[in-house]
Structure formats: structure tokens, C-alpha cells
Amino acid sequence: MQHPITGVPITDRKKNCSIFRECFIAREFIDYFSEEYGTTRDVALRIGKELLAKSYIVPLDEHVKFKDNDCFYAFQKESISGYSTKISSVRRKSNLIERLIGLREETQAELFTGHGEFLKIIISASTIRKGKDREKSSRNFLSVSLKGDRLQIHQIKKAHDTYSITKSWLGDELKLVEVQKYDEKAFTLAWDKNFYFKAKNSADKDIFLWVLLSLCKKYCRDIPQTNIDIFRLQMYVGEEVLEKFNFGSEAVGSYKDNMSIEEQEQLKKFFSDYNKQTASNTVSENELTVVSDVVKRANVKIQKEEAKNICDIIESHEQVKDIQNGLEKALMELETTNKNFESIQADLDKMFKYIRIIEKKNNHMRMVTDNHKQLYSTLDDLLRQIQLTPNTIEALKNPDFETPEGIRKCSRATKKLDISTTDFPDNMENMFAISGQQLAAYNKISTSFVTKFISYCDRYFTSLSRSHMKFIKSNRNKIGDHSNIHESLMKYSEIMHWLSSIVGEDQQSAEYLMERYQFYFSEVYKWEFKKLFKSFKKRVKKPKTDDEGIFSSGSGNLLPNMAIPMSRPNLVPHKSKAHLQITAPQAYRECLNLILPMILAEQDCGRKFFNLDSNDLVLFCSKLFDLLQQELNEVIDMAKEDKFYCLTFWNITTDFLMEYGSKSEYIEGILLDRHTFLRMRFMEFINQQKNSILQGGKSNVPHIHMVPNLKHELKGVLEPVLKFPSFIQKMENCGASEAGGSEGISDSAYTIIGDALLQWILSLGSENKNSQFILRIENFEMLQAVIHEHQNVACLQNIENRAKIGFDRAVDSLVHSLSRTHLSGLLEFFNKIDTALRTIRDIQFQKEFEKSILQKNIKKFGDLSKLEKHLFKELKNLHQDMTVERLIPHVWEAWKSDMIQKYTHFEEIIRRFYDVSLLFNSNELLEAFERSEEKWEQKQAKKAEN
Numbered sequence: 001m002q003h004p005i006t007g008v009p010i011t012d013r014k015k016n017c018s019i020f021r022e023c024f025i026a027r028e029f030i031d032y033f034s035e036e037y038g039t040t041r042d043v044a045l046r047i048g049k050e051l052l053a054k055s056y057i058v059p060l061d062e063h064v065k066f067k068d069n070d071c072f073y074a075f076q077k078e079s080i081s082g083y084s085t086k087i088s089s090v091r092r093k094s095n096l097i098e099r100l101i102g103l104r105e106e107t108q109a110e111l112f113t114g115h116g117e118f119l120k121i122i123i124s125a126s127t128i129r130k131g132k133d134r135e136k137s138s139r140n141f142l143s144v145s146l147k148g149d150r151l152q153i154h155q156i157k158k159a160h161d162t163y164s165i166t167k168s169w170l171g172d173e174l175k176l177v178e179v180q181k182y183d184e185k186a187f188t189l190a191w192d193k194n195f196y197f198k199a200k201n202s203a204d205k206d207i208f209l210w211v212l213l214s215l216c217k218k219y220c221r222d223i224p225q226t227n228i229d230i231f232r233l234q235m236y237v238g239e240e241v242l243e244k245f246n247f248g249s250e251a252v253g254s255y256k257d258n259m260s261i262e263e264q265e266q267l268k269k270f271f272s273d274y275n276k277q278t279a280s281n282t283v284s285e286n287e288l289t290v291v292s293d294v295v296k297r298a299n300v301k302i303q304k305e306e307a308k309n310i311c312d313i314i315e316s317h318e319q320v321k322d323i324q325n326g327l328e329k330a331l332m333e334l335e336t337t338n339k340n341f342e343s344i345q346a347d348l349d350k351m352f353k354y355i356r357i358i359e360k361k362n363n364h365m366r367m368v369t370d371n372h373k374q375l376y377s378t379l380d381d382l383l384r385q386i387q388l389t390p391n392t393i394e395a396l397k398n399p400d401f402e403t404p405e406g407i408r409k410c411s412r413a414t415k416k417l418d419i420s421t422t423d424f425p426d427n428m429e430n431m432f433a434i435s436g437q438q439l440a441a442y443n444k445i446s447t448s449f450v451t452k453f454i455s456y457c458d459r460y461f462t463s464l465s466r467s468h469m470k471f472i473k474s475n476r477n478k479i480g481d482h483s484n485i486h487e488s489l490m491k492y493s494e495i496m497h498w499l500s501s502i503v504g505e506d507q508q509s510a511e512y513l514m515e516r517y518q519f520y521f522s523e524v525y526k527w528e529f530k531k532l533f534k535s536f537k538k539r540v541k542k543p544k545t546d547d548e549g550i551f552s553s554g555s556g557n558l559l560p561n562m563a564i565p566m567s568r569p570n571l572v573p574h575k576s577k578a579h580l581q582i583t584a585p586q587a588y589r590e591c592l593n594l595i596l597p598m599i600l601a602e603q604d605c606g607r608k609f610f611n612l613d614s615n616d617l618v619l620f621c622s623k624l625f626d627l628l629q630q631e632l633n634e635v636i637d638m639a640k641e642d643k644f645y646c647l648t649f650w651n652i653t654t655d656f657l658m659e660y661g662s663k664s665e666y667i668e669g670i671l672l673d674r675h676t677f678l679r680m681r682f683m684e685f686i687n688q689q690k691n692s693i694l695q696g697g698k699s700n701v702p703h704i705h706m707v708p709n710l711k712h713e714l715k716g717v718l719e720p721v722l723k724f725p726s727f728i729q730k731m732e733n734c735g736a737s738e739a740g741g742s743e744g745i746s747d748s749a750y751t752i753i754g755d756a757l758l759q760w761i762l763s764l765g766s767e768n769k770n771s772q773f774i775l776r777i778e779n780f781e782m783l784q785a786v787i788h789e790h791q792n793v794a795c796l797q798n799i800e801n802r803a804k805i806g807f808d809r810a811v812d813s814l815v816h817s818l819s820r821t822h823l824s825g826l827l828e829f830f831n832k833i834d835t836a837l838r839t840i841r842d843i844q845f846q847k848e849f850e851k852s853i854l855q856k857n858i859k860k861f862g863d864l865s866k867l868e869k870h871l872f873k874e875l876k877n878l879h880q881d882m883t884v885e886r887l888i889p890h891v892w893e894a895w896k897s898d899m900i901q902k903y904t905h906f907e908e909i910i911r912r913f914y915d916v917s918l919l920f921n922s923n924e925l926l927e928a929f930e931r932s933e934e935k936w937e938q939k940q941a942k943k944a945e946n
Contacts, residue, residue: 002075006184006202008032013072020060023074030068036202038096041068096203107143107156110163117147121211123204127155128186128196140166142197144212151219153189153212171216177209177226190224206233388442392416396449401456404491410449411494417446450509453495457513464488465520472528482598486605493609500611514610518623525598526627532594533631536587540638550727551692551720551753584639585648591635592656596667599625603664614665621666629670633677646682647734650675650745679745686749689727693720693756716883717782718764718775720757725786727753728793737793747795754799757783762806771881773814777891778884780807815895818874819902830906833913864920864928871932879936896929 001007008024009032026048033044045068051057052066052073060072100121108119122143141156141163151171156163169191176190185205186198199205210233216223388396395413400406464485500510582590599621606612606620639645653674661668728750736746761779764772780803787793787800874895878888904922 006179006206010075015061015072020072020074023060023072026066026069026071026073029073100204100207103141107141107163111156111165112145115147117145117152119143119145120215121208122156123208124200125197125204125208128198142208144171144208144215146215146219149219151215171220172222174216174220174224177213177216177224177228179205179209179228209233388413388416388445393445396445399449399452401453401492407491407495410453411498414449414495414498417442417449417498450499453499454509454513457492458516461517461520465524468524469527472524472531482601482605486601486609489605489609496609497611510610514620517610518620522624522626525625529595529625529627529631532591533635536582536591536635537638539582540584540587540635541581550723550730551689584635585645585652587638588632588635588649589652591632592652595628596656596660599667600660600664603666617664618666618669621664629673632670632674636674636678636681640681643682643685644730644734646678646685647731647736647746650678650682651735653678682745682749686752690752690756693753693760716775717778720760721779721782721786724753724757724783725789728786728790728796732790732793750793750795750799754796754802758799758802758806770814770817770877773810773817774878774881774891776810777807777814777887778882780804780810781884781887811891811894814891815898818895819898830902830909833909864924867925868928868932871928872935875932875936892933896926899929900926 002010009028010022010024013020013023013025029048030041030044033039033047034041045066048057048066052059055076057066057073057075059066060074066073100123103124104119104122107122112119120143122141125140125142127140141158143154143156145152145154153169153171153174154165155167157166158164169189173191174189176188176194178188178190180186180188180196183198184202185200186196187205187209189195189197199208209228210230213223213226213228213230213233391409392413395406395409396417399410401410468482468485496510496513499513602624603617603621606617610616610620612620636646636649639649653671657668657671657675661671731746731749736749761776761783764775764779783803784800784807787796787803790796875892878891879885882888882891900922903925907918907922910918
């Protein structure tokens with residue numbers, strides 16, 4: 001307990017300008033007991049109170065009771081010493097022994113059973129590595145074991161519930177066992193170097209060190225040095241703990257010689273009784289007294305032995321004086337020797353100076369030698385780079401392009417030919433000259449090899465093209481597969497890449513080989529494409545339609561509601577093999593399905609064999625497939641009788657553009673050209689239809705034959721409007737509104753035709769006759785109805801809105817014309833009044849607005865009966881002139897509303913400015929309209945009865 005390292009912290013302390021020597025704090029005393037022996041703070045506090053009551057500790061300030069605070073206390077000088085107190089008051093609980101024994105048995109069973117090695121003790125200990133900034137520790141176990149008579153110390157690591165030995169040391173080689181003053185749990189074991197360990201607690205450390213030292217004493221040749229008081233450590237550990245680890249006899253025997261037999265028996269009895277009382281943490285007064293007496297007697301005997309040793313030291317003091325005199329004489333001789341040494345040192349300094357000069361020269365010579373070695377090594381490497389081996393020269397002079405092994409030799413030889421790219425250091429100008437001479441010598445070999453390779457490839461291209469042509473001619477219904485040709489060329493790709501990478505005349509050789517390949521295989525593709533397109537042209541069914549289109553009929557019946565049915569292509573099957581007949585768009589799709597993969601394969605061959613980039617690939621493919629665009633245009637022209645097929649061709653081209661456009665710039669260019677060609681042809685057709693609609697744009701519509709026996713020139717819904725549904729249906733059947741399809745040209749077509757129809761309808765009735773206004777109303781309304789039935793066509797919504805505006809304006813024009821016919825005088829008079837009211841307030845005093853002029857206009861207007869006759873006559877004319885009966889009520893109601901509104905306005909002006917009354921009021925006018933309607937219905941009913 002009073003141990004300076006492992007006991008309660010005891011030191012000099014200062015409080016209230018007073019210094020207290022060798023004291024401790026009550027709180028630190030309780031911390032020490034609770035942490036070191038696993039007790040609670042209450043138990044540690046009770047032990048402190050008992051020690052204070054028995055005067056083993058005394059207070060140093062005014063506090064008398066022992067509490068958990070910062071008060072100072074000190075041990076009595078005559079009390080139990082540090083280790084003896086520890087023996088009597090702070091024994092381990094039984095679970096400490098059980099834990100260590102259980103850990104020993106578990107490790108013994110897993111690591112040492114069956115190997116003849118027996119584990120004596122194992123504790124949990126951290127290995128402390130002292131770094132620059134802080135201590136780094138890793139968790140391990142430390143054990144002591146016996147294998148025969150050989151003592152071994154192991155460092156054991158546990159990972160994933162498995163033990164493994166990481167380090168091992170021999171007990172015979174152990175030199176030092178030392179406890180650390182800065183940490184009561186730390187200790188040092190030294191072999192060739194020091195190893196620092198830290199136990200889980202001080203009890204584990206003390207037990208381990210006692211077992212280790214006891215075994216070293218028994219089994220090792222040399223006992224290691226230590227700063228541990230073995231006797232006190234033995235008393236601290238206790239007999240029961242040592243007996244549990246089979247060290248009972250050694251433990252007692254080490255301090256038996258300093259005690260009487262009675263004292264030994266009393267100490268043993270105390271150990272046995274104490275172990276029974278540790279569970280309750282209570283210590284009786286008698287036990288403390290017995291232990292105190294035993295330890296006192298042991299200390300007295302120890303002090304006697306120490307006094308005897310001191311006397312022996314004093315007796316040897318005279319011998320020390322003789323030695324001191326001898327040392328003084330030796331010192332005088334040493335001074336003389338020192339002077340001689342200084343002169344020798346001066347000579348040695350000169351010698352060292354010359355040695356350093358020699359070392360400097362030796363270092364310089366060594367550097368020169370190393371540079372020469374490096375230079376020779378570099379020269380050897382460069383010579384190997386600019387020289388060809390005999391095997392390489394033989395492979396280049398007599399190349400073998402037939403066998404795979406010969407081709408591989410040629411490929412390796414070409415890689416060694418390029419010595420012009422060798423990098424030489426700046427200080428090796430002569431190597432440039434040597435390289436130039438070697439290059440000139442190898443140029444002949446290289447030129448000969450290139451000539452032979454070009455000649456062989458030319459023959460090989462010719463052989464491949466002829467064999468492929470022979471296959472095509474012998475198989476009428478098949479197209480040749482070029483994959484075998486491409487695979488056969490790939491074995492020469494490395495040589496071809498080398499040929500295309502070199503600079504000079506040989507580079508033109510690579511271009512020459514590519515031109516020869518294009519020359520031979522362009523003819524092959526021409527033959528294949530002609531055969532392919534010819535077979536498709538025989539199978540195509542030609543559409544039987546009028547080439548002039550829907551709106552170019554030349555003449556037509558203008559009777560009302562005479563709709564023109566939409567004409568579909570009349571596909572006449574071939575007399576033989578009718579089941580194989582296809583349309584032109586189907587042939588176009590199948591052609592692209594066959595041709596575009598062939599182009600991709602050829603493009604891949606050009607990239608891998610000729611090492612071409614994207615721009616060169618476009619030129620490469622354009623020369624190989626120069627007739628492809630012409631053949632595709634001819635397939636499109638097979639459907640020229642029906643221009644609406646342009647939409648189908650457009651959609652097919654768009655599908656292939658989405659699939660292949662990102663894979664090949666050449667294919668993308670071909671398909672975009674087809675888009676341009678189809679747009680131009682279809683827009684040309686749409687403009688023809690527009691001109692056909694607008695040719696009758698004059699008021700008398702001269703291009704349409706007038707129907708005989710009709711009162712009016714034109715009547716009802718006219719032919720262009722009736723044909724517009726057929727146009728929409730034809731467009732949609734050909735895929736005008738497909739997603740991602742032909743929206744680019746279909747929207748323009750719908751807009752052009754719709755604008756033409758609106759413009760043509762507006763040109764009708766330019767003479768402002770009522771019948772012509774009716775003609776415009778009926779055609780605008782029919783155009784709205786047609787577009788409304790095709791709401792899925794989004795681009796027609798704008799045409800529908802414009803048709804509605806034209807319809808409303810035509811109705812307003814007709815209503816205004818009817819009103820002007822029956823209210824012309826009043827309208828003119830009151831319009832002038834409305835204009836004058838903007839600037840003049842008293843208009844009745846103006847000459848042109850006198851009451852007499854107003855009365856003349858009213859008299860001229862007539863009475864209600866006369867007006868009612870005119871209303872009935874206009875209603876009859878509407879029924880005769882308008883062919884769309886559902887529009888008659890709409891026009892009649894619009895006229896009625898306009899008349900009532902204007903007449904009400906007349907009444908308001910007369911009321912405000914004139915003292916005159918009209919012949920009838922607005923309500924009577926409304927009744928006149930209603931009587932005219934009833935009269936017409938009665939007449940129609942009588943007509944139906946007859």
C-alpha cells in the first residue's frame with residue numbers, strides 16, 4: 001500500500017502556505033482500492049475508516065473523520081510497511097484467481113496440448129511501442145510455459161476467438177526484469193533489446209512477475225537482473241495465489257529463513273482465514289495485530305542483517321584509502337601521459353587531413369568508374385537497338401506470307417526495322433552516324449520486303465474477289481458473306497499497320513494497297529447490289545393511282561354534300577409468285593436491312609486492317625459503295641405513281657438513321673441524303689396540289705364547270721373542301737403522325753394545303769353578294785367539321801381556328817348585308833349621328849340632323865307590316881340558298897340579334913335628342929321576326945301534307 005510505485009500516491013503536498021511531508025489524499029486512497037482490487041467506493045471508504053480508528057493512518061489537518069474528499073492523511077511510521085499492509089488488507093477476490101486459471105486452461109487446450117509444453121501463467125498485456133509523438137499499443141497476451149526443463153515466454157494474440165503465437169523468447173536469454181515507476185501496471189523485459197508491456201491491472205502484473213522470477217531461479221542458468229524486492233513481492237502475492245499456480249512451496253521457502261516456525265504458522269493461518277473473509281471485505285483487529293507483529297519481527301531480522309552488512313563496509317574503509325592513494329599517484333602519471341598524448345594527437349590530425357584528401361580523390365575515381373560502366377551499358381543497349389539479328393534479316397529477305405508462323409515472324413521483324421526512332425543522348429553524336437549507316441543498309445531490306453508484301457497482297461485481293469464473284473454467280477438466290485474475307489485479312493493487319501505508320505515512299509504503298517482493295521471489291525459490291533436490287537424490283541407491286549394527286553381532278557360535280565371518296569393504291573399482284581409480291585417501301589426496308597450491316601462490316605475491316613480514322617472511313621466506303629445511292633433512289637422511284645409513299649419512305653429512313661447513325665458517319669450521310677431527296681419530292685407534290693386548289697381563286701371560279709338548271713352560279717360545299725378528308729386519310733395511312741416519323745414534312749404539308757384551302761375559300765364571294773357570303777359560310781363550316789374529326793393531327797388545330805374566324809366573319813358580313821338592305825336610310829342617318837356625338841353634344845341644332853330629315857327617313861322605312869313581308873322573304877331566300885340546313889337557324893338568329901340591337905339604339909338616340917316617335921318599337925320588331933318564323937313553319941307543314 002505504501003509502495004512508492006504501485007501503492008497509494010504518497011508525496012509532499014502544500015495547503016494554506018503549509019507543507020505536509022509524505023502524505024496522501026483520501027479521495028486518491030479510495031480510487032486506489034476501488035480500481036486496484038475491484039471493490040466499490042463504499043467498501044474502500046470503510047477500510048479507510050478502520051485504518052484511521054486503529055491509528056494506522058493519521059489526519060494532517062482539522063478533519064478527524066475519514067471521508068471521500070481532498071483531506072491529507074499519512075501512514076504511521078511504526079505501522080505496517082507498504083507491502084505487508086497490502087498483504088493484510090487488499091487481497092484479490094477469488095474471481096481473480098479463477099479468471100487467470102480459466103484463461104490458462106483455455107490457452108493450454110488450444111495451443112500447447114499435444115506438444116509437450118505446459119503453460120504456467122498467462123495474463124492480458126499490451127505491448128507498448130514508443131513512437132516519436134505518443135505511445136502506440138496493441139492488445140496481446142503474455143505467457144510463461146515449460147517444455148521439459150526449458151523456460152519459454154510467448155506473446156499470444158487472439159483474433160476471431162482463435163489464439164496464435166506471434167513472438168517467443170527463451171528464459172535463459174532473459175537479461176532484465178524491471179517495473180516502471182511512472183505506471184504501476186507497466187514492466188520491462190529485456191533480451192537483445194527492451195520490450196515494454198502493460199498489464200490489465202497491477203495484481204496480474206505482480207503475479208506474472210513472481211511466477212516468472214521463481215521459474216527463472218529454478219530452471220535458468222543465469223537469474224535476470226531486477227529492481228523488484230522479491231521478498232515483498234512474494235508477501236504481496238500471497239500463498240493461496242501461488243498454491244493455485246503450483247508455487248506454494250517456492251513462495252513460502254523464499255522468506256522462511258527469516259521467520260521462526262511459530263511466525264510461519266501464524267502467517268499461513270492468516271492467509272487461509274483471510275481468503276475466507278475477502279468476500280465480505282472485512283478485516284478483524286486481531287488479524288491486523290497478528291500480521292503486524294509477524295511483519296515487525298521479520299523487519300527487525302532484516303534490519304539486523306542490513307546493520308551487519310554496513311559494519312562490513314566500514315571495516316573495508318581503510319582499504320579504500322590505500323586505493324585512493326594509489327589513484328593519486330596514477331593521476332600524476334596520467335597528466336604526464338596526457339601531455340605526450342597531445343603531441344601525438346597533433347600528428348594524428350595532420351595524418352587525418354591527408355587521409356581525407358586521399359578519400360576525396362578515391363571518391364572522384366569511383367564516380368568516374370561508375371560513369372564509364374553506365375556509358376558502356378548504354379552503348380550496348382543502343383547497339384542492340386540499331387542492329388538486326390540474322391533471323392530478322394532472313395525473315396525480311398525471304399518472307400513467308402502463307403503460313404501463320406511465317407506471318408508472325410514477318411510481323412516481329414517489321415517492328416525491329418524502325419531504328420530511326422531510337423532516342424540517343426545529346427553527347428552521342430557518333431551514334432547518330434552509326435544509326436544512319438545501319439538505316440541505309442536496312443533500307444534495301446525494308447524496300448524489298450515492302451515490294452514483296454504489296455505484290456502478295458495484290459494477288460491475294462485478286463484471288464479473294466474472283467472466288468467471291470464465282471460464288472455469287474453460282475448461287476442466284478444468295479448474297480456472299482464477306483466475313484470470311486475480313487477474317488482472312490486480319491492476319492496481315494500488324495504488317496499493314498506498320499506499313500501505314502512509316503513515313504516516306506512506303507507510306508504511299510499503304511495507300512496503293514487500299515486503292516487496289518477498293519478497285520477489286522467495288523466491282524464485287526456493284527455486282528451484288530445489282531443482283532439484290534434486281535430481285536427486289538421484280539417482286540415490287542406497282543401502285544395504280546393518278547399521278548396528279550387528290551386536288552388535281554380537272555372537273556367535278558358541285559352538287560351539295562357530294563364528297564369525293566379517297567382513292568387507295570391499286571396494288572396489282574404479279575401473275576406468277578403472287579405470294580412473294582411486296583410494296584416498294586417493303587423492298588426499301590429489306591434492302592437497307594441487308595446492305596447496312598455489310599457496310600458496317602466493311603467499315604470495321606477498314607478500321608482494323610488499314611488503320612483508318614473516321615474521316616478516312618467515309619472516303620473508303622464511298623468508293624466501295626459508289627452505286628448504292630443511285631440504286632436506293634430507283635427503289636423509291638418505283639412508288640412515284642403515289643407520292644404519299646414518300647412519308648412511308650421517310651419513316652423507314654428515320655428508323656434506320658436512329659439505329660445506324662451513331663455507328664457510321666457514312667451510313668448517316670446516305671440516310672440524310674435520302675431524307676433530303678424525299679423532302680424535295682414530297683414538297684414538290686404538295687406545291688402542285690396547292691396550285692391546283694388556288695387556280696380557281698377568282699370570284700367566278702372559272703376552272704369549275706357550273707351545274708346547269710341552278711339559279712346561282714355556285715352553291716353548297718365545293719369539291720376542294722370535300723376532298724380534304726381524303727387527303728388527311730391518305731397522309732395518316734402513310735404514317736404522317738407516327739412518333740419520330742415524318743413529322744418534319746407532314747406538318748409542312750398540312751400547313752401548305754390548309755393555307756391554300758383557307759385562301760381559296762376567302763377568294764369566293766369577292767363581289768359581296770349574299771349568295772357568295774353563304775358559300776363562304778358553308779365551306780368554312782365544313783372545313784371546321786373535317787378537322788374536328790381528326791383531332792389527333794395536332795398541326796391542323798391552327799387551320800381549324802382560322803377557319804372558325806373566317807366562318808364568324810362571313811356570318812357577320814351576311815348579317816350586315818341583310819340589315820343594310822332593309823335599314824339603309826336609317827343606318828346611314830344614325831351612323832352619322834354616332835360619329836357626330838364624339839365631338840358635338842347638341843346635334844339637333846345641326847342642319848344635317850334636323851327633325852325633318854329624320855321624319856323623312858322614318859316615313860321611307862315604312863310600317864311594321866311592310867317590314868314583316870321583307871323578313872319572310874329573306875327567310876325563304878336563306879332556305880333556298882343554303883344547302884347545309886343546320887346553319888340556317890344560326891344565321892337567322894344572328895340577323896335577328898343584330899336588327900334588334902340596332903333598332904334599340906335608334907330608339908335611344910330619338911329619345912335623347914328628338915321629340916319624335918318611330919312607327920313601332922323594338923319589342924314589336926322582335927314579334928315580327930317570330931311571326932315570320934311561324935309562317936315559314938306552317939308553309940313547310942302544308943307542303944309536307946300535300
